[in-house]
């Protein structure tokens with residue numbers, strides 16, 4: 001609660017890696033929170049030297065440093081929702097899962113970031129088991145893209161039936177909801193599939209032909225967490241996140257010499273009266 005205005009302030013925490021180029025990771029998450037009217041906080045897991053051409057270096061923090069950042073937030077400000085992004089190692093995953101449990105946070109969005117679009121490793125292979133064994137059981141929504149869902153479940157995903165089976169397996173690890181994202185599919189639509197443990201719901205949008213998709217997954221999961229922090233249910237948060245990422249990709253920012261970032265201003269601008277844009 002903001003003491004002066006008496007208004008409740010929605011608070012969201014991102015536990016993720018820093019992208020020096022500003023398009024993905026912590027930077028994308030905080031921009032998304034801000035645009036959606038949510039107070040953003042961060043616990044940094046690793047620093048990457050990165051730009052639109054790719055990841056040049058990764059410097060992970062100690063699991064203790066990550067845990068202390070989260071506890072500092074939990075013991076004072078609190079968080080209405082949390083998202084995780086790049087976690088890099090099993091030590092960091094175990095620390096993050098431990099503190100989330102300690103603080104009793106339940107609105108937890110896990111974006112199981114593994115490999116950047118340029119091919120760099122953002123999660124060590126041996127950490128996959130820690131992710132499925134300790135973090136997914138604490139998860140309200142897990143948001144893999146297709147290659148991530150394949151890695152987590154150990155199966156190939158070629159069509160809708162495979163996506164459904166993969167979602168069931170991910171729910172089997174303890175995630176309450178699963179969203180298998182469709183950015184890596186072919187076809188004229190980008191179709192995201194939500195599984196709530198019983199039913200499947202598809203959310204489709206026009207696929208935008210663009211090379212400027214750096215940070216799409218981070219932005220989508222941050223928007224999802226922002227919706228949950230504001231008290232929306234999972235379906236409404238997903239609809240808001242889909243609209244946010246659609247606007248951000250459609251109006252991508254063409255900076256740098258490689259894969260440009262999405263435009264975090266675009267969603268709010270698209271909702272303003274024309275005279276104010």
Ligand SMILES: Nc1ncnc2c1ncn2[C@@H]1O[C@H](COP(=O)(O)OP(=O)(O)O)[C@@H](O)[C@H]1O
Pocket residue numbers: 144145146181182183184190191192205206207208209210213215216217218220242245246249
């Ligand atoms: N070219 C595109 N056009 C429209 N939506 C897209 C496009 N690429 C990705 N998306 C959407 O962006 C979100 C993130 O998906 P994806 O790119 O698969 O994640 P990641 O960055 O983790 O690989 C999803 O909602 C997906 O449908």
Ligand SMILES: Cc1ncc(COP(=O)(O)OP(=O)(O)O)c(N)n1
Pocket residue numbers: 016017018019024025026048050085086113115116117118122213214215216217218219
């Ligand atoms: C620090 C950091 N975290 C995550 C990613 C991956 O971002 P993602 O949204 O999956 O999109 P790409 O960057 O892979 O285009 C990252 N690159 N850096």
